[in-house]
Amino acid sequence: MRRLLPLMLTLSLAQAEVPRPAAVATPALKAGVLSPVMPAPPLELQGTDGQPIDLARFKGKVVLVAFGFRNCGEVCPITLATLAGARKKLGAEAARDVQVVYVTVDPERDTYALMKKYLASFDPTFIGGVGTRAQIDAAQKGWGISSSKVAGADGSYTIGHSSSIYLIDRKGGLHAVMPYGHPSDDFVHDLRILLRS
Numbered sequence: 001m002r003r004l005l006p007l008m009l010t011l012s013l014a015q016a017e018v019p020r021p022a023a024v025a026t027p028a029l030k031a032g033v034l035s036p037v038m039p040a041p042p043l044e045l046q047g048t049d050g051q052p053i054d055l056a057r058f059k060g061k062v063v064l065v066a067f068g069f070r071n072c073g074e075v076c077p078i079t080l081a082t083l084a085g086a087r088k089k090l091g092a093e094a095a096r097d098v099q100v101v102y103v104t105v106d107p108e109r110d111t112y113a114l115m116k117k118y119l120a121s122f123d124p125t126f127i128g129g130v131g132t133r134a135q136i137d138a139a140q141k142g143w144g145i146s147s148s149k150v151a152g153a154d155g156s157y158t159i160g161h162s163s164s165i166y167l168i169d170r171k172g173g174l175h176a177v178m179p180y181g182h183p184s185d186d187f188v189h190d191l192r193i194l195l196r197s
Contacts, residue, residue: 082187084126
């Protein structure tokens with residue numbers, strides 16, 4: 001036994017010195033990650049694709065949800081152009097697994113037909129969410145979206161509103177929130193990570 005003890009000690013030290021492979025870390029998202037991931041709030045609206053918007057029908061895809069309106073002068077068209085650019089940069093195969101849902105905060109002016117035409121000018125796959133004022137109010141409340149009308153001197157109005165984009169993973173979990181102003185490359189980065197998971 002005394003002869004075996006040095007051999008056993010040598011073997012155990014040799015095993016302790018063998019480097020172990022490092023765990024591969026998941027790349028960090030550019031968007032703010034929600035922890036824990038929670039189920040995405042419901043959207044009970046009419047979609048501009050002719051079907052009711054039920055996020056469950058997009059399970060298996062990564063969904064980007066944003067709120068805005070057609071007469072928005074700056075923030076909304078920049079957001080939609082950024083999302084369209086991100087889908088294009090992903091390439092056709094990956095883009096098939098990404099759905100953009102854009103919910104109006106101005107149901108009085110954003111009709112089904114006008115929203116469909118407006119969104120198609122950015123990307124024909126974008127689906128708009130339209131409905132009654134009560135339905136839009138319920139959607140905004142569920143998603144924590146604030147909006148307020150700002151009257152112009154000529155009787156017209158614009159709307160100030162929350163402008164973040166919500167990233168929903170393939171399982172329907174509200175995974176992250178991207179603040180307004182991020183470039184399309186940040187969305188491509190995050191979408192690739194979410195598409196792989």
